[in-house]
Amino acid sequence: MSLASAGTDRLRGMRIDLKTAGPLVALILLCVLGYSLNPLFLAEGNVSNLLTRSAFIGIIAVGATFVITAGGIDLSVGSMAAFIAGMMIIVMNWAVESMGVSVGTVLLGIGCSLILGIGAGFINGFLTTKGKIEAFIVTLGTMGIYRSLITYFANGGTLSLDSDARQIYRPIYYDSLLGIPIPVWVFIVVALIGWVLMNRTAFGRYCMAIGSSEHVARYSAIKVDRVRTITYILQGLCVSLATIIYVPRLGSASSATGVLWELEAIAAVIIGGTVLKGGYGRIGGTVIGALILTAIGNILNLTEIISNYLNGAVQGVIIIAAVYLQRGSFRAGRKKTPAQ
Amino acid sequence: MSLASAGTDRLRGMRIDLKTAGPLVALILLCVLGYSLNPLFLAEGNVSNLLTRSAFIGIIAVGATFVITAGGIDLSVGSMAAFIAGMMIIVMNWAVESMGVSVGTVLLGIGCSLILGIGAGFINGFLTTKGKIEAFIVTLGTMGIYRSLITYFANGGTLSLDSDARQIYRPIYYDSLLGIPIPVWVFIVVALIGWVLMNRTAFGRYCMAIGSSEHVARYSAIKVDRVRTITYILQGLCVSLATIIYVPRLGSASSATGVLWELEAIAAVIIGGTVLKGGYGRIGGTVIGALILTAIGNILNLTEIISNYLNGAVQGVIIIAAVYLQRGSFRAGRKKTPAQ
């Protein structure tokens, strides 16, 4: 009669592994494909590039995992990133002009980014929860607003960071620690914190509860609006962190910055096995999803066998195939535990 | 004891009106705004332009209403439109070359469009239902695929319709019937059929039931997969119809055709009051949503008060405000009939 036997526990552990295995299998197949097309795919330099690149989308997607798990959606992340990057540059350039260059300049920029990210996330959250407007509309609106604002502040051109400030800031993107690039460290830390938040705190549980049934959550003494708003703030924070490591990469921002990142971030989340309608979130899957997306882009640059015009088609086919593979093994493990 | 008096019937009528009134009020306010900014906004020529323009997005959005109501999503409509337009032009040019120009050429193009639209819709539906892949991923994939294919067939450039064929085809966009442009007629007919399908047939009920709870629908002996697939086919058909009136407008298609139409179509649907998570669809609202979106763009072109760079921001603010207004009055009418 007692249910908690060690046996079932082991069983459960295995099932979870099987679930996460889906995206992982897809990623491994992709790597095999990459390697067979060009062995340099697995060369250290390329792997390091790939990981560093996936950090942007990955960090943003970790935030998106919370939003989506709690039943929301955020389309504004790409423009938000562009806007924050632009404001960081403006603030840092201003600081250089008025106070000269120092590490403080960069810290000021970072501080500004954090505040803007949290603020922007709060606005999205507030409008969705208190304004009771569909998240899709709110974030479609703010998407347009941030994109416009960066265009406006850049006067239709590019905002570029002062070259001295850039010199100080540069290492945050280009340097390594223990052989691992700093953006990858940031990604790792964000993913770990995200994982702990999702799986080991009440907050994560609340997100899943709200996404799976708002009514049940409310009747279970969960402050639905607050938790929802926090997911958007987390998303904003993640965008801000991604921007902080993005700015030193190119030292500039324009209206072309971050275009379509929202689609990529959401795709990474879904490829990772999180359910778009909410209720079930997997940070580990999201990380792998981000790696898969970045790897697809990278592999397309490795070969010449197909016309450039067809890049998008190949990308589309691989994404569909990756998710299909994943669902395949996922279903096997799921027979007994339908996630929805 | 029976409360079924004429009174409640009247009440219900009013309630529905009040609900549809939400978007309508927003549209009227927008018109007032437009008129006050530039009286030409309500000039006959402009109104006719505006209606004609809204036909594309409107027709596509009618299809999207079904997909979304049944709990799905289709991101591929924009690229699908570009792809279909491109194939129509290729086929018609080929027909002109091999058989000379006649009305048959245009009919051939139209037939090709219908087949492609239905086929593309079926593929989306099949992959989502039988392949059990999230609609978001499937249609993100096909979005990339169609966009690539049109780029490929157009060799990265523009496909242009043979000028003689164009002469025959042109009236479908530019002519009027009883003073109303033909595209507007098509829009009206599609919207009416859509409304009847949604509200007066079992199919519409099934869409709502599936979107509301797939489980319940399945247990009510509804062929869930089939209904879902049909919604995607309808969406494909709508895209095809929109493309048929689009091609004669400029007689060309390129990789830039239909970019972001998917976002606009979904936005029109949501602004119209359909619930993004499914279960509740309103064709009338969608039509108004499409008009609102087109009107916003038009108003921005008619005035000079704000920097061009900020167009997107104004658009964003208006969309959010429109939906807020709508929700406002919607809530008032909803107190007794919470829609969710």
Add this chain to the structure above:
Amino acid sequence: QDEQVRIGVSIPAATHGWAGGLNWHAQEAESRIEAQYDNIDIVLVTADSPGDQASDIEDLISVQQIDALVVLPFESDPLVEPVRQAKEAGAFITVVDRGLPDTSIQDVYVAGNNSELGSVSADYMMSRLSEGDNIVILRGIPTVIDTERFDAFMAGIEGSGINVLDDEFANWNRDDGFEVMQDFLSRFPDIDAVWAQDDDIAMGVVEAIRQAGREDEMFVVGGAGMKDVIQGIMEGNELIPVDVLYPPAMIATAMDITVANFTSNGPVQGEYILGAPLITQENAEQFYYPDSPF
């Protein structure tokens, strides 16, 4: 001589007409050059944003291990570092169209000239219009290229007394060109000329003017050198009487020059300015490529 040379070419993806032409010319040049020289391999990659392009260049360096890079930057500033890395990895650098602020990185610069496109258009406008005449402007996508063209044009007509009624973005897109022009036409009863600064936009503008039946009131100036437009000019089209060249073929030129660095005896260096000449009925023929998709 038989040493293998790999040349990476990084350009923006074919998201609008001009970029489509760019892609076409790049591909044509690739097959032509690869057929001509056994030892040269060209790797062509396309990007959707400056960030993408930076990634592409990283990949060209680390995976393809290129000997030379031909790059048409999405935007100038953000690509300085990635291109510098290619340089430091030992590649020969050819920059096309949009110059990098740090000119020491490049070995060769093949320049288009956006400002010139603006000022040549302005000169033509002034030659046809007089004080008090009205024009409307349809701009591209809000980016550096567009801003440079626009600023140069405005500087060009300054003081001429020509009124700019309004300007709106048409996103280098025929549909937007059509719709924006429709709205301009309903708004302004008196328009004497339209500066569309891009042939794709101009095509849309022309349709809108035809629809309104106002072909006789105004003329349109586009830009780039799309074959349909040039054909029209050759045939004496009055609605689009001239065009300002901004040839997407410049990428092929740049690739040829880069190849020359490896095949000819002397080193290749310096700037190749292509300029933005005015295409008129007299000289149109020499700019007409009937096979190009653009």
Add this chain to the structure above:
Amino acid sequence: MSEATPDGAILSASRVSKSFGEIPVLFSIDFDVRPGEVHAIIGENGAGKSTLIKILSGFEQPTSGSIIYDGDRAVLPPNGEAEARGIVLIHQELNLAEHLSVTDSIFLGRELHRYGLLDLKTMRERARAILDRLDVRVDPDARISSLSVADKQMVEIAKAINRDARVLIMDEPTAVLSVAETKTLFEQIRRLTEQGVAIVFISHKLDEIMALANRVTVLRDGQLIATMNTSALTPDSIAQMMVGRELSNLYPPKKEPDVDAPVVLSVRGLSAPGISNVSFDLRGGEILGFAGLIGSGRTAVAEAVVGLVVPEEGEISLNGQPVAFSDVRESLAAGLAYMTKDRKGRGLLLNMGLEPNLTLATLPKHRRGGFLTASSEHQALERAVRRFDIRARDPSVGVGQLSGGNQQKLLLAKCMESDPDIVIMDEPTRGIDVGTKQQIYHIIAALAAEGKSVIVISSEMQEVIGLSHRVLVMREGRMAGLLEGAEINEAEIMRYAAGVKQGEVS
């Protein structure tokens, strides 16, 4: 033995077994039902009743054994398609799409057409007629989401009655119905049996079985215990067959609360959507029953008290302090817990396991240093399983796959997790078998004995009578009467509830 159809049976199961994965649930069951009879199935929670009738209606396929319908061996089509062949099932859990209207729901999958389009008018009229016949006062155009659980259940019944059933199977249709509604339902069932419809009926309420059924089949742990004529049985003997032991005293003896016990909860002039001017006091150690018909506003009172709904008017004070909860979190922190009767829609996350559901409302208790400790949640579940006798054959499954009664026990456990001083239980024993009911009644009595206070909202009149010290009867959103001591009996409650007698309460 051959697969001979038992005499006159329209639908029968022969040696039906069922396992989910490796877990066996039914073992070689024989069952049959004849036209015009009511055949009841009873058994403990998780005994396999719902599984059996799902097999009988095609929703599940048997692992072995066969179904004989109309004299022929049949493989019934899945997903309710057997309805077309005359086998209609009312599921234990509500099976309605929240966005649809009442009429739409009643006709879902069976729409009426006219000229190829939906015949809305006729459908609405028919829906109204059926609802009237069932004495249900809901607008046929109302959305399902706006109905109370009981009304939803009535819509389910209306939906089933509307089909041309030859076999009508009902899985605990009365669990949330009060006496009056149950009576109308029974009238309809009798009408149907007279027309020759075969009825399979599941209920944990033994008196209903005695009143309605011709034959009774008892299941225990997936085994067939016996099929007998009702006339040969008494409630006690059924209970004994079910549980396998003698059931004495379903209700624990009432221990009168201290008259001097302080008033812990006081409600004055409370008005909210659905209710107006409700006032009552609750003392420490007291069990207060809420009785009334469907939609009389009992749930609405509870929801207004705990802050799920913002009251329009009135004062609530807790231990003498005025309070205005705007959120369940606040009322829970103040020691006031509310257990919803809508376990599927409001109570449990069906896609999640037992543990996260149990601890959802009390997660902060399981935190150490800000992080959740799995062992602590684990222990909580073990305690709850023991205390409420929750039976899950495979504990890692989603809660949605537990048997209905076990879901209810989990919901009870979840509510008690916060260790409240005052607990409002809405239909606490909905779908729970008699054996466990006894246990739960004892738990409730023990709570009161500890000095805690309990409000029991129940449609099962016996339950209210058997447990409560005082009973508040509601009618049409107002208090109809407050009964004490010997006044607490069925007849008196009915009189207030039906409006025959008007209360002297202010």
